[in-house]
Amino acid sequence: MQDSNEKTESQPGHLIHPSPQEWISYLYAELPKATRLSLSAHRERCPHCQAQVAQWQATMKNLDAWKLPVASALSVGERSGIFQPALKWAAAAAIVLGIGFGVGRISSLASGDMETARASLQSEFDRKIETARVELAGHFQRQQADALQQVVAASASGKAEMERLLTELARSAEETRVVDSESMAAALQRLDDKWTALHAGLRKELETVAVLTEDGFNDTQHKLYQLANFTQTSVNK
Amino acid sequence: MGHSFLSLLSRMGPASLVATDEQAMWRVKMNDDPQAFARLVERWEKPIQRLCTRMTGSSHQGEDLAQETFTRLFTRRKSYEPSGRFSTFLWRIALNLCYDELRKTNRRREFFLDETDRGLADGPDEFITEEPAPDHVLADRERAATVRRALLELAEPYRVVVVLRHYEGLKFRQIADVLAIPEGTVKSRMVEALNQLNRLLSHTLQEGEICKTQTKKPKASLAI
Numbered sequence: 001m002q003d004s005n006e007k008t009e010s011q012p013g014h015l016i017h018p019s020p021q022e023w024i025s026y027l028y029a030e031l032p033k034a035t036r037l038s039l040s041a042h043r044e045r046c047p048h049c050q051a052q053v054a055q056w057q058a059t060m061k062n063l064d065a066w067k068l069p070v071a072s073a074l075s076v077g078e079r080s081g082i083f084q085p086a087l088k089w090a091a092a093a094a095i096v097l098g099i100g101f102g103v104g105r106i107s108s109l110a111s112g113d114m115e116t117a118r119a120s121l122q123s124e125f126d127r128k129i130e131t132a133r134v135e136l137a138g139h140f141q142r143q144q145a146d147a148l149q150q151v152v153a154a155s156a157s158g159k160a161e162m163e164r165l166l167t168e169l170a171r172s173a174e175e176t177r178v179v180d181s182e183s184m185a186a187a188l189q190r191l192d193d194k195w196t197a198l199h200a201g202l203r204k205e206l207e208t209v210a211v212l213t214e215d216g217f218n219d220t221q222h223k224l225y226q227l228a229n230f231t232q233t234s235v236n237k
Numbered sequence: 238m239g240h241s242f243l244s245l246l247s248r249m250g251p252a253s254l255v256a257t258d259e260q261a262m263w264r265v266k267m268n269d270d271p272q273a274f275a276r277l278v279e280r281w282e283k284p285i286q287r288l289c290t291r292m293t294g295s296s297h298q299g300e301d302l303a304q305e306t307f308t309r310l311f312t313r314r315k316s317y318e319p320s321g322r323f324s325t326f327l328w329r330i331a332l333n334l335c336y337d338e339l340r341k342t343n344r345r346r347e348f349f350l351d352e353t354d355r356g357l358a359d360g361p362d363e364f365i366t367e368e369p370a371p372d373h374v375l376a377d378r379e380r381a382a383t384v385r386r387a388l389l390e391l392a393e394p395y396r397v398v399v400v401l402r403h404y405e406g407l408k409f410r411q412i413a414d415v416l417a418i419p420e421g422t423v424k425s426r427m428v429e430a431l432n433q434l435n436r437l438l439s440h441t442l443q444e445g446e447i448c449k450t451q452t453k454k455p456k457a458s459l460a461i
Binding site for chain 1 (some may be wrong): 269287312384385402435
């Protein structure tokens with residue numbers, strides 16, 4: 001795929017087709033109005049571009065199918081964990097009922113007293129169903145309480161984790177601040193050392209100039225004495 | 238988790254009056270302002286989580302990477318330059334983390350050399366449910382899973398353009414800034430991505446299974 005936005009020529013009818021890049025901008029509504037209208041007009045009369053654009057639109061529509069799930073209070077794993085034991089209890093109750101039904105059928109055939117057997121079987125069924133119902137209800141209640149405890153525990157651990165993270169961030173910030181201040185102190189110390197050295201150099205040079213100046217004064221004074229003596233001698237002669 | 242984080246941060250100090258993300262980030266950079274940081278997290282947590290989830294194909298990885306993105310944002314606050322858009326800075330951090338994670342996943346996959354062990358990226362964790370669902374819900378779920386797998390088949394340079402443009406709604410110009418490539422290249426990649434997706438999806442919908450493409454996946458990273 002090329003990066004150019006050049007238009008391509010078609011064989012029949014000498015239509016100038018917009019480039020794929022232009023069509024993409026068109027599909028995502030990123031074209032100025034005039035260009036958009038121009039492309040719409042072209043699309044109306046060009047079956048080739050019509051098909052291509054329709055294909056892209058179909059793909060874009062397919063992309064919309066992936067919607068991100070909304071986070072729930074309990075994860076899928078936790079939910080399945082909660083309800084799995086209840087399902088096991090239900091299955092166990094069903095098996096017990098099935099066995100009771102089979103035994104009842106066999107015993108009823110042996111006795112021949114259908115009415116008595118049916119009544120006995122019915123009461124047995126009712127009793128077992130009631131027992132299973134009570135057990136299931138109790139189990140669901142216990143599971144709900146456990147789930148609630150799990151949610152509370154998860155919330156507490158999340159909060160603790162965040163507090164730990166926050167403490168870590170604060171510590172990191174503090175360390176950075178300490179490092180920064182140490183760097184600043186070191187830079188100031190270097191500047192101070194440099195200034196002291198410069199000051200000492202200047203003082204030394206100044207003292208040198210003073211000594212030289214004093215020597216110059218002494219020399220000049222000596223020469224003036226010599227000149228005065230010479231002048232005095234000349235006058236006396 | 239993110240909400241606890243926000244609530245903790247919001248209790249740390251008085252409300253900061255910051256109008257834009259750039260101003261908030263400037264306060265974070267200069268003053269370590271927790272309130273400004275909380276504002277940025279609140280504003281960008283969901284988009285970053287969505288981006289990471291779409292890039293990796295896993296909501297768990299998406300959540301972890303979003304948390305890591307904001308941790309890295311804080312640790313790298315000093316390198317933020319206010320001349321650029323904050324969103325560009327943040328998208329780049331998140332994308333670099335996604336690229337790193339995808340490389341790790343690929344290395345693990347190559348190490349085990351097991352096609353059935355497709356890692357988190359191919360796991361059906363987004364769509365599992367224990368509850369019975371009507372047929373049309375199941376069909377929608379299956380379509381979503383198909384699209385997710387097709388998107389993961391795309392090479393990263395194409396996938397990132399699709400995610401940023403189609404799902405996150407960034408303009409092509411903004412995507413070009415984030416990826417530091419010309420706008421024309423972004424559009425070309427979008428065209429190519431849609432063409433590849435069309436092939437993958439139409440084949441899948443017809444055959445009922447994903448066609449494995451042999452696309453080269455170049456290393457990618459963004460300068461922050």
